[in-house]
Amino acid sequence: MNIADIQHMHENGRLEVKLSTHGKIPTSLWQSYSSFANTNGGTIALGIEEDNKRNLRIVGVPNVHNLVSMFWNNVNDGNTVSSNILVDEDVRIEHIDDKDVIIIDVPRAPRSFRPVYTGKNPLTGTWRRKGEGDYRCSNDEIRSMLRDQDDESIDKTVVEEIGLEAIDHDTLNAYKNMFRTRHPDHPWLKLPDDELLWKLGAAQRLSGDRNLHPTRAGLLMFGDERYITDEFSKYLLDFRMVSDPTQQRWDDRVMSADGTWPGNVFGFWLRVITKLTDGLPVPFNLSDGLIRNDDTPLRRAVREALTNALGHADYLGRTGVVIVRYGNERITFRNPGALRIEPSVIELGGVSDVRNETIMKMFNLLGIGERAGSGFDTMREGTRSAGLPDPELIEELNPDRTTLVLPITASTHSHQQEIQQEPDVASILLSLTGKEAEVFHLFANGDQLKTNEVAQRLNVSDTRARVLLKSLVAKRLLVRYGNSRNTIYSVKNRNTSH
Structure with missing residues (x-):
């Protein structure tokens, strides 16, 4: 963003203007620096003011080179802000009408640097951008950013307090049946259940303890909901079918907390996937019991979206995974947790940063969501193949949530009599x-x-x-x-x- 663009704009979610009083950097500049770094980046223009009609007026700054040096000293001193995420090209001087303005382009910080905060205390100095202003982050938001800093996937943590009694073996058997159809001669199929769980990363032994304990991934994927909520207090999986998109009443619902099934991630996937794809036309071809040679791009897009929502969810967050199908128009996939990389990078494809690596690995072994970094490509290919708009990715803050809106098409039996609909294979295998x-x-x-x-x-x-x-x-x-x-x-x- 350059000065020519800025002078015809208003302050917004990606632009903040500041004045320099007495040749100093205003304290509020660092709040905007923090907020842009913790949100989606933005531009700070020092030497411009906004009048009461929201028009921008160039005022300029005195001793511009001294002020730029002061800025670099402050951003690097470790006391003013927690991290310098800028490179030289991000800070520049622009001249207009014989006045100097400092333009600071702040990128979205990598998750390993977030939260970026002012001063020495993240609890009081962490800011985010909302609309035209900066707001101080809640403790929940800060904890979420701190969790995402870690390079080790959070679902690898061993739940030491419980044993394998927390695992629902009907769900595990359903997983084994699907695994067997894809890998009929795999050596893991000969293992007892406890050793299979260890191989999958669903269970682990602690030092000095011969007993296996579930990992968070194993508990989430195969555990009973009563045990899961002891570890993840806000855990919820919720699917709703709204046949009439003009109404908010649901006609069908699957909830992890309803007590009629174990309430785990894999069981949810099995129960929901066919409800999401029901009515989407595909020639019948069951080549290996589950994975189809004639799978359509739109069906793959739906499957990828469901798996991504479950694999990217922050199960320690304040909200649950909520998936709503609005008739034959669209499906919304909402999971707790902010995006771990920029939306623009996700949409370009080729980069993957999964929050729950072990859960995704277990899905990958079934041939589901197996191309790292290609998820959004798969979803976009699916909607375009049906002549529909691209999927929409939305990041919401406080509480942190990510929503994917996926347009779909669906056929009725009378319009597609020559095409068989896919049987509810996943649910059949479960039974x-x-x-x-x-x-x-x-x-x-x-x-x-x-x-x-x-x-x-x-x-x-x-x-x-x-x-x-x-x-x-x-x-x-x-x-x-x-x-x-x-x-x-x-x-x-x-x-x-x-």
């Missing part, structure tokens, strides 16, 4: 019995099997094998060909008629 999961695993590599072959491999009777196969056909996971003794079964694919 499989142990034996049903074993049968389904036999077909993961595309094998075609007869009833007696399934019976032999599982060491069960032909009658029992027939019952299991019939159940998987009814659940639309397998298809049956032929009659009587010539009947064979296989995983359904795009060429299968309905």
Whole structure:
């Protein structure tokens, strides 16, 4: 931003003008420096005043070079502000109408430097920008910034007070079923549950203690809500379906606190993903039990948005994860926690800074959200493929929240009779019995099997094998060909008629 632009503007969220009295730097300049650094950056123009009609008038500063030297001394002394996040090019002198103005372009500070504060005390000297003014940050905001300073993912912390009794094994089994369909020969599938949790980063042993304890990631992903809220007091996962976007009444809801299911992150993902994609057209093709070859860009965008909201959430924050589908118009994904990198950098793609690395790793192992730094690209590609506007990323402060607005399209059955909708595969896998999961695993590599072959491999009777196969056909996971003794079964694919 240069002086020619500034003189025709008003103060706003990215511009603050200051006067220099008696050749000194005003104390309020450092508040604006802190607020821009802790928000989205901005420009401070020293030597300009705003009149009572909000028009800007250039006054200039005396001894401009001395004042610039004074500024650099102060920003570097460790007493005036906590960090210098500027480079030489960020501070310059501009001349207009024989007057000198100092332009200071303050970038958004990297999270490792935030909070940037005035003086020596972050609790009293941390500021942020809202509209045309600076405001002093609350203790919650400061704690959130301090948490984000750490290079180590917060979900790696071991919850020492509890053991693996906090883990819901039905949820863990559902995860294993999905993992098995993607990696049918993976050695981890032979491990007992406690060792699998350790491999996933969901559990850890403490020094001098042979027992495993859940990590925060394991507790969030697979734990029971009662244990989760002991560690994260404001924890909440909330999905709402609002069929009529002109109304605020919801028609369907999934909440972590309703007591009808364990209330963990992975269980929430399983229950919500098909509610978000229901009605989005896609040719039916189940190539490996879950991950589809014919997956549409818009469906990938929805899946990426849900996974990102859960993986980027600050579960120690003041609010919960709230996801609302407004009919066939849009979905909003709101998670606690400010953005860890600039919105413009996120939109460019290629840079990833996940708040919960272990949770994202566990999703990645299922083939979900596996391209680091490409999340926004995936979502933008999805909406553009359907001729829709780009997703909108919104950062809200005090309390810190990030909202993604994703436009969607949806088809009705009458308009898309030639296209099959994807079955609720995730929920189906969650409901499989142990034996049903074993049968389904036999077909993961595309094998075609007869009833007696399934019976032999599982060491069960032909009658029992027939019952299991019939159940998987009814659940639309397998298809049956032929009659009587010539009947064979296989995983359904795009060429299968309905």
